[in-house]
Amino acid sequence: DDGYRLWLKYDLMADNGLRKDYQKATGFIAGTGNSPILKTAAEELQQGLQGLLGQRVPVLAGAEKRKGGVLFVVDATANVSGKPLAKDGYRIAAQNGNVVITGSSESGVLYGAFALLRQIQTRQPLKNIDLSSSPRIQYRLLNHWDNPNGTVERGYAGSSIWKWYELPERLDPRYQDYARANASIGINGVVINNVNASARYLTPEYIGKVAALASVMRPYGIRVYMSVLWAAPKVIGGLTTSDPLDPKVKQWWTARTDEIYQAIPDFGGFLVKANSEGEPGPQDYGRDHADGANMLADALGSHDGIVMWRAFVYKANSDGDRFKEAYQEFKPLDGRFKPKTLVQVKNGPIDFQAREPFHPLFGAMPRTPLVLEVQLTQEYLGFATHMVYLAPMFKETLDADTYAKGKGSTVAKVIDSSVDNHPISGIAGVANIGSDRNWTGHPMGQANWYAFGRLAWDHTLTSQSIAEEWTRMSLTTDASAVRTIADVMVKSHGIYTRYTMPLGLHHIMGQSIHFGPEPWLASSARPDWTSVYYHKADAVGLGFDRTAKGSNALGLYRPEVQQLWNDPKTCPPDYLLWFHHVPWTQPLSTGRTLWNELCTRYYTGADSVTWMQQQWAAVKPQIDPEIHADVTGRLQTQRKEALWWRDACVLYFQTFAKQPIPAPFSPPERTLDDIKRLVMIYQLR
Numbered sequence: 084d085d086g087y088r089l090w091l092k093y094d095l096m097a098d099n100g101l102r103k104d105y106q107k108a109t110g111f112i113a114g115t116g117n118s119p120i121l122k123t124a125a126e127e128l129q130q131g132l133q134g135l136l137g138q139r140v141p142v143l144a145g146a147e148k149r150k151g152g153v154l155f156v157v158d159a160t161a162n163v164s165g166k167p168l169a170k171d172g173y174r175i176a177a178q179n180g181n182v183v184i185t186g187s188s189e190s191g192v193l194y195g196a197f198a199l200l201r202q203i204q205t206r207q208p209l210k211n212i213d214l215s216s217s218p219r220i221q222y223r224l225l226n227h228w229d230n231p232n233g234t235v236e237r238g239y240a241g242s243s244i245w246k247w248y249e250l251p252e253r254l255d256p257r258y259q260d261y262a263r264a265n266a267s268i269g270i271n272g273v274v275i276n277n278v279n280a281s282a283r284y285l286t287p288e289y290i291g292k293v294a295a296l297a298s299v300m301r302p303y304g305i306r307v308y309m310s311v312l313w314a315a316p317k318v319i320g321g322l323t324t325s326d327p328l329d330p331k332v333k334q335w336w337t338a339r340t341d342e343i344y345q346a347i348p349d350f351g352g353f354l355v356k357a358n359s360e361g362e363p364g365p366q367d368y369g370r371d372h373a374d375g376a377n378m379l380a381d382a383l384g385s386h387d388g389i390v391m392w393r394a395f396v397y398k399a400n401s402d403g404d405r406f407k408e409a410y411q412e413f414k415p416l417d418g419r420f421k422p423k424t425l426v427q428v429k430n431g432p433i434d435f436q437a438r439e440p441f442h443p444l445f446g447a448m449p450r451t452p453l454v455l456e457v458q459l460t461q462e463y464l465g466f467a468t469h470m471v472y473l474a475p476m477f478k479e480t481l482d483a484d485t486y487a488k489g490k491g492s493t494v495a496k497v498i499d500s501s502v503d504n505h506p507i508s509g510i511a512g513v514a515n516i517g518s519d520r521n522w523t524g525h526p527m528g529q530a531n532w533y534a535f536g537r538l539a540w541d542h543t544l545t546s547q548s549i550a551e552e553w554t555r556m557s558l559t560t561d562a563s564a565v566r567t568i569a570d571v572m573v574k575s576h577g578i579y580t581r582y583t584m585p586l587g588l589h590h591i592m593g594q595s596i597h598f599g600p601e602p603w604l605a606s607s608a609r610p611d612w613t614s615v616y617y618h619k620a621d622a623v624g625l626g627f628d629r630t631a632k633g634s635n636a637l638g639l640y641r642p643e644v645q646q647l648w649n650d651p652k653t654c655p656p657d658y659l660l661w662f663h664h665v666p667w668t669q670p671l672s673t674g675r676t677l678w679n680e681l682c683t684r685y686y687t688g689a690d691s692v693t694w695m696q697q698q699w700a701a702v703k704p705q706i707d708p709e710i711h712a713d714v715t716g717r718l719q720t721q722r723k724e725a726l727w728w729r730d731a732c733v734l735y736f737q738t739f740a741k742q743p744i745p746a747p748f749s750p751p752e753r754t755l756d757d758i759k760r761l762v763m764i765y766q767l768r
């Protein structure tokens with residue numbers, strides 16, 4: 084198994100009795116009419132049933148009086164016990180001898196068809212089935228950081244899947260497989276290019292290419308979006324300015340937008356990274372983010388599209404804590420954004436670190452719909468060699484309570500708009516997908532793509548249930564192996580943070596490539612690109628004081644949240660060094676001093692990788708040999724690199740703590756210089 088089929092593996096079910104039961108319930112498919120999306124639903128169901136049950140299921144125009152089949156019904160007014168299905172929701176119910184999939188839209192039926200397949204793949208009974216599900220968030224997008232030359236920024240799974248030089252004439256069959264995978268988990272939008280955007284996509288040539296991609300996505304209910312370069316009017320438009328208030332600039336964007344909609348009538352809209360990390364933006368002309376976003380919203384006019392404006396900004400002249408800068412720039416703009424614009428905020432205040440407190444903007448901009456941006460590609464989480472299942476990390480953010488409107492105002496409820504009642508809501512995952520045969524490099528990386536889609540659809544699902552579901556669909560249906568694998572998955576993020584950045588350490592990774600440890604990094608183009616800026620190790624202790632005595636970034640949160648994190652004695656250890664400079668000798672809630680706890684986490688974290696290896700070895704008989712060997716090899720690398728992190732960090736921090744490695748752990752055999760040399764090798768050009 085080369086992993087290409089992802090979780091949509093439709094291998095013949097071994098259990099004859101079970102197979103017969105499913106066959107009896109799915110003898111035909113009816114109700115598709117002429118709609119392309121319903122046709123897709125029928126074809127996908129047909130293909131899945133053919134594989135799983137070994138029977139060719141006919142697609143009929145109508146069921147007439149037949150029983151024992153699957154009926155599609157589109158009904159915008161459909162409800163379940165009096166509660167209407169939300170847009171794109173579905174219900175699957177056994178009715179009059181058939182399985183009826185009712186969608187509140189055509190896409191709803193498509194999602195229902197994939198849900199029915201999921202039931203069968205995970206061996207759930209169809210007798211008396213009655214389940215319904217509706218998406219809690221409206222715009223569920225993947226963000227590709229793909230460049231026109233085929234590279235992927237922070238991509239670790241090969242090159243881009245988009246073949247720009249072949250488009251629009253040749254459509255790689257992979258595009259359709261990509262669309263089907265996304266639709267199967269409810270993803271309904273794809274930003275095709277890097278936020279550090281090229282102006283190329285706004286030219287007629289590239290609009291034509293993007294239109295060709297859109298034609299593959301459309302029957303799967305997926306819309307395409309573009310990241311745009313703010314300076315495009317200058318770069319390709321022949322204008323001398325990109326000032327959002329300049330009428331010529333407005334005209335230019337309006338004309339481009341109309342041109343795009345001419346070619347792609349269901350185009351989704353724009354994603355913008357502006358005045359961030361050197362990208363151009365409205366501030367270049369003395370305007371602000373709202374001026375920029377609103378101008379694009381105007382350019383969209385009556386077209387059904389949106390603008391997602393990113394809040395990932397930190398000014399060149401920081402006041403000493405990058406943590407606060409996005410908040411300082413965006414909070415005052417709340418209320419200024421026009422309808423159709425959303426502000427896209429990363430899960431945490433710095434930058435996709437192994438663990439971050441939730442971004443203080445969540446709950447602080449009640450008049451602006453916020454998109455939550457998470458990263459599936461493991462830029463700071465071990466690339467494609469470390470097994471890190473990200474659902475627990477996403478859940479940690481989603482379930483965090485902002486207290487914006489009292490207890491229970493979780494980040495999830497802020498972004499699904501239930502806290503502030505916005506008409507639109509969105510979530511974005513930076514894709515981990517590339518041209519590797521198995522899409523994600525690490526076979527287990529597929530689970531992160533899967534989990535993102537499932538949580539975007541329903542953030543109340545648990546990490547555990549998603550892990551089990553994915554494992555059963557992708558790796559094995561053996562109950563004990565599923566338990567073992569899901570257990571490793573659910574613990575993997577905690578393990579990763581222990582051997583890399585425990586206790587709330589952050590941003591101590593290798594410079595610019597972001598690979599491996601480099602806590603000693605003290606000079607860079609910007610102070611906030613170094614490690615010492617963040618960990619602040621000295622003779623006294625470790626960590627960034629963000630209380631009122633320090634940068635007071637903590638003051639950006641509601642009092643209830645401040646209370647949680649304000650006292651180093653009660654602050655959860657996982658967030659401790661995010662907010663406090665703690666003496667090395669300070670006893671923590673765990674009973675150990677900071678130094679001893681730090682060492683304990685580095686050592687037990689690295690040793691837990693050995694445990695992961697053992698667990699994985701134990702399920703070998705239940706896993707396809709090719710996939711098993713692949714993961715086995717990557718786990719070896721992970722163990723090697725975990726030791727590297729451990730040794731680098733304990734040896735480096737020891738130069739400040741001046742204490743021995745506590746028993747029962749043995750000091751590293753190599754020296755700090757040995758490891759510095761390793762890091763340097765990875766940074767050679």
Ligand code: BDP
Pocket residue numbers: 236237278279356360395434435462
């Ligand atoms: C950082 C990445 C950089 C991205 C940036 C962003 O290192 O490549 O361009 O995020 O999100 O984490 O804009």
